[in-house]
Amino acid sequence: MFSEKTILRIPGPTPVPPEVTRAMTHPMIGHRSGDFSALLAEVEANLREVFHTSGDIAVIAGTGTAGLEASVFSMVRQGDAVLAISTGNFGDRFTEIARRTNATLYTLNYEWGQPAKEQDVVQMLKEHPEIEVVLMSHCETSTGVLNDVQAIAKITRAHGAYLIVDAVSSFIGSPLLMDEWLVDVVVTGSQKALALPPGLALVALSKRALERVKNGPPARSFYFDLARYHKDLGADTTPWTPPVSLIYGLRASLAMIKQEGLEQAQARHRLLRDMTRAGVRALGLKLMVEDEKYASHTVTTVLVSDADAVRKVMKNDLHIAVAGGQKQLSGKIIRIGHMGYVDASDILQCLAALEIALVQTGHEIKLGAGVSAAAEVYLHAENPRY
Amino acid sequence: MFSEKTILRIPGPTPVPPEVTRAMTHPMIGHRSGDFSALLAEVEANLREVFHTSGDIAVIAGTGTAGLEASVFSMVRQGDAVLAISTGNFGDRFTEIARRTNATLYTLNYEWGQPAKEQDVVQMLKEHPEIEVVLMSHCETSTGVLNDVQAIAKITRAHGAYLIVDAVSSFIGSPLLMDEWLVDVVVTGSQKALALPPGLALVALSKRALERVKNGPPARSFYFDLARYHKDLGADTTPWTPPVSLIYGLRASLAMIKQEGLEQAQARHRLLRDMTRAGVRALGLKLMVEDEKYASHTVTTVLVSDADAVRKVMKNDLHIAVAGGQKQLSGKIIRIGHMGYVDASDILQCLAALEIALVQTGHEIKLGAGVSAAAEVYLHAENPRY
Numbered sequence: 001m002f003s004e005k006t007i008l009r010i011p012g013p014t015p016v017p018p019e020v021t022r023a024m025t026h027p028m029i030g031h032r033s034g035d036f037s038a039l040l041a042e043v044e045a046n047l048r049e050v051f052h053t054s055g056d057i058a059v060i061a062g063t064g065t066a067g068l069e070a071s072v073f074s075m076v077r078q079g080d081a082v083l084a085i086s087t088g089n090f091g092d093r094f095t096e097i098a099r100r101t102n103a104t105l106y107t108l109n110y111e112w113g114q115p116a117k118e119q120d121v122v123q124m125l126k127e128h129p130e131i132e133v134v135l136m137s138h139c140e141t142s143t144g145v146l147n148d149v150q151a152i153a154k155i156t157r158a159h160g161a162y163l164i165v166d167a168v169s170s171f172i173g174s175p176l177l178m179d180e181w182l183v184d185v186v187v188t189g190s191q192k193a194l195a196l197p198p199g200l201a202l203v204a205l206s207k208r209a210l211e212r213v214k215n216g217p218p219a220r221s222f223y224f225d226l227a228r229y230h231k232d233l234g235a236d237t238t239p240w241t242p243p244v245s246l247i248y249g250l251r252a253s254l255a256m257i258k259q260e261g262l263e264q265a266q267a268r269h270r271l272l273r274d275m276t277r278a279g280v281r282a283l284g285l286k287l288m289v290e291d292e293k294y295a296s297h298t299v300t301t302v303l304v305s306d307a308d309a310v311r312k313v314m315k316n317d318l319h320i321a322v323a324g325g326q327k328q329l330s331g332k333i334i335r336i337g338h339m340g341y342v343d344a345s346d347i348l349q350c351l352a353a354l355e356i357a358l359v360q361t362g363h364e365i366k367l368g369a370g371v372s373a374a375a376e377v378y379l380h381a382e383n384p385r386y
Numbered sequence: 387m388f389s390e391k392t393i394l395r396i397p398g399p400t401p402v403p404p405e406v407t408r409a410m411t412h413p414m415i416g417h418r419s420g421d422f423s424a425l426l427a428e429v430e431a432n433l434r435e436v437f438h439t440s441g442d443i444a445v446i447a448g449t450g451t452a453g454l455e456a457s458v459f460s461m462v463r464q465g466d467a468v469l470a471i472s473t474g475n476f477g478d479r480f481t482e483i484a485r486r487t488n489a490t491l492y493t494l495n496y497e498w499g500q501p502a503k504e505q506d507v508v509q510m511l512k513e514h515p516e517i518e519v520v521l522m523s524h525c526e527t528s529t530g531v532l533n534d535v536q537a538i539a540k541i542t543r544a545h546g547a548y549l550i551v552d553a554v555s556s557f558i559g560s561p562l563l564m565d566e567w568l569v570d571v572v573v574t575g576s577q578k579a580l581a582l583p584p585g586l587a588l589v590a591l592s593k594r595a596l597e598r599v600k601n602g603p604p605a606r607s608f609y610f611d612l613a614r615y616h617k618d619l620g621a622d623t624t625p626w627t628p629p630v631s632l633i634y635g636l637r638a639s640l641a642m643i644k645q646e647g648l649e650q651a652q653a654r655h656r657l658l659r660d661m662t663r664a665g666v667r668a669l670g671l672k673l674m675v676e677d678e679k680y681a682s683h684t685v686t687t688v689l690v691s692d693a694d695a696v697r698k699v700m701k702n703d704l705h706i707a708v709a710g711g712q713k714q715l716s717g718k719i720i721r722i723g724h725m726g727y728v729d730a731s732d733i734l735q736c737l738a739a740l741e742i743a744l745v746q747t748g749h750e751i752k753l754g755a756g757v758s759a760a761a762e763v764y765l766h767a768e769n770p771r772y
Binding site: 004005006008010012013014015016021024025026027028029030031032033035061062063064065066068069073093096097100189191197198199218219220221222223240241242243244245246321323 | 390391392394396398399400401402407410411412413414415416417418419421447448449450451452454455459479482483486575577583584585604605606607608609626627628629630631632707709
């Protein structure tokens with residue numbers, strides 16, 4: 001009966017709204033057609049609004065990691081010095097991508113669960129004035145840490161370097177005012193709060209980053225050469241065949257976000273985060289990120305003994321998938337994704353299922369405590385009716 | 387009324403069958419789940435059959451060009467000598483990708499419309515015994531030339547080099563017996579005869595190519611590192627988030643091909659090619675590829691004066707999109723795609739529309755001559771009932 005029912009409360013891929021699924025069934029069109037150019041131009045204009053940039057957004061067939069590689073392989077030149085800041089598994093991935101460029105690589109690695117510290121970045125840039133490009137994650141998906149992009153962007157710009165931000169799992173959920181905060185490159189993917197299937201990477205370039213990309217030597221990659229994407233965007237097209245169906249889906253997703261209002265969508269994500277955190281705490285569980293300032297709006301990480309057994313009950317008996325820990329956190333945490341097509345009732349359901357799974361795996365909790373704590377947060381929220 | 391009706395007779399993207407569209411609406415699933423692993427394992431087994439290989443097929447989020455880059459960036463190492471054979475626009479693209487690797491690059495460039503010649507390859511490999519990797523296109527989509535992969539594979543293997551074949555637009559439509567012909571790497575994409583939306587690249591590695599990839603230094607690219615794809619395929623998963631919906635679509639497409647039978651599907655493509663060529667000739671038009679041996683089974687190129695005006699009538703009045711020429715062939719040719727979800731009646735319709743468009747643009751033709759010549763081919767085919 002329920003073989004196709006799995007409610008995704010993982011930090012991506014996320015549930016795809018029916019509006020998006022329908023949009024993606026549009027009959028196929030040629031990508032060198034006026035219809036496609038009109039579609040891309042419309043999407044591009046709406047993307048600029050959600051990226052808060054007047055720059056270009058490259059629409060790339062590939063997933064988030066493709067976007068990270070496109071940004072690094074276009075921005076980092078032979079012989080550059082690069083600072084890679086890592087606060088977890090996805091930060092490490094960003095570092096690995098930079099390593100392939102044979103750049104001189106400096107790293108700042110933080111204990112998993114901790115955010116990046118501004119003073120370390122200041123210090124590093126002072127010690128290594130040759131650093132030209134800085135890489136960081138906004139939300140570190142493996143730990144649920146939300147790094148302070150605004151602060152680090154300010155430091156990076158003061159130094160004269162370029163900041164590339166992995167915003168794959170924070171995008172839409174958390175504010176990221178690209179131009180205002182002086183961020184040079186923002187990367188995201190389709191399968192998080194944009195609520196599309198995976199397969200689209202989006203890379204936004206500030207005017208300043210674009211100048212670097214346009215005037216530099218050829219990019220390390222041909223497929224990911226952002227100078228080519230920029231050139232073709234000028235003619236409302238893409239250098240290679242684009243993922244047409246996903247772009248129809250993206251148009252629908254952006255329309256839904258516009259209808260809700262981006263700020264309202266961000267308030268919703270923050271509320272869902274607050275509900276989740278209150279619920280988890282009321283069950284006597286510990287959060288990995290105690291400090292609310294650094295707690296992701298899109299994924300909440302909970303320390304649970306026997307985490308994978310708890311997840312298994314939730315998945316098998318109640319058809320709710322939450323994520324486990326990666327690498328050294330394997331078996332020690334549960335990550336609850338609350339991004340994209342998620343509302344308050346989804347969080348209540350998830351917490352209720354978590355309670356049952358905790359009881360069934362022998363944890364001593366007060367049944368209902370998590371759900372009611374979350375409900376209290378909801379009832380006291382300023383404007384929770386989304 | 388017909389704003390969503392455009393019959394795609396371009397060489398990709400191609401019409402998506404309703405079976406595939408439906409399959410792609412499957413609710414989203416997590417990619418680190420048992421459900422996804424089962425899906426990937428099933429798809430992988432069926433891919434091996436259509437690739438005619440016992441090797442691995444990497445399933446990559448990206449389009450055909452991504453597959454080409456993945457193959458070159460994984461197979462070509464710093465300092466290698468590479469021979470790039472180009473018979474048109476997509477061959478040139480393959481060459482450009484190789485150029486990014488800083489390999490020592492040798493090229494064989496043919497006049498557009500001409501196939502690659504075996505003796506040139508023999509000569510080149512003799513003159514440059516250091517060549518380790520050879521790149522070629524099977525079907526050159528810009529001209530409709532079908533190159534002789536089997537012959538060039540034999541030459542390449544005798545030399546001890548590795549052959550990478552761009553089979554993006556020939557795959558399924560034309561036989562390519564990867565293992566038997568001694569081809570090392572075959573690249574294809576989803577939006578051609580597989581009849582999926584664009585967004586998936588498939589890269590098959592022979593056992594021999596896999597050894598090279600596994601034992602070499604790290605690939606130039608992180609995202610496209612085929613050693614990582616191979617390692618994860620062993621656990622029925624992918625290194626990065628895969629394009630889940632497209633993989634559901636791929637399963638449906640492969641099931642349709644299996645039901646028809648791959649050889650039958652290839653016979654169908656050949657028949658559609660023969661019908662198209664007969665129809666075009668009966669209208670007094672010239673084919674770009676006169677020699678049937680080198681005439682693509684999936685795209686037919688027709689020399690037409692005022693080609694873009696003809697195309698415009700077909701598109702605007704009859705809702706049939708055919709492709710024009712690229713670069714130096716712009717305005718001089720019409721390319722008719724007949725790959726994927728296409729049957730004989732589709733070709734008759736396309737030729738009938740071409741006739742009307744020719745009349746309306748002032749060409750002197752005998753109305754009905756093209757359609758009836760194609761019908762004759764159909765009626766005399768051995769087993770045309772697909």
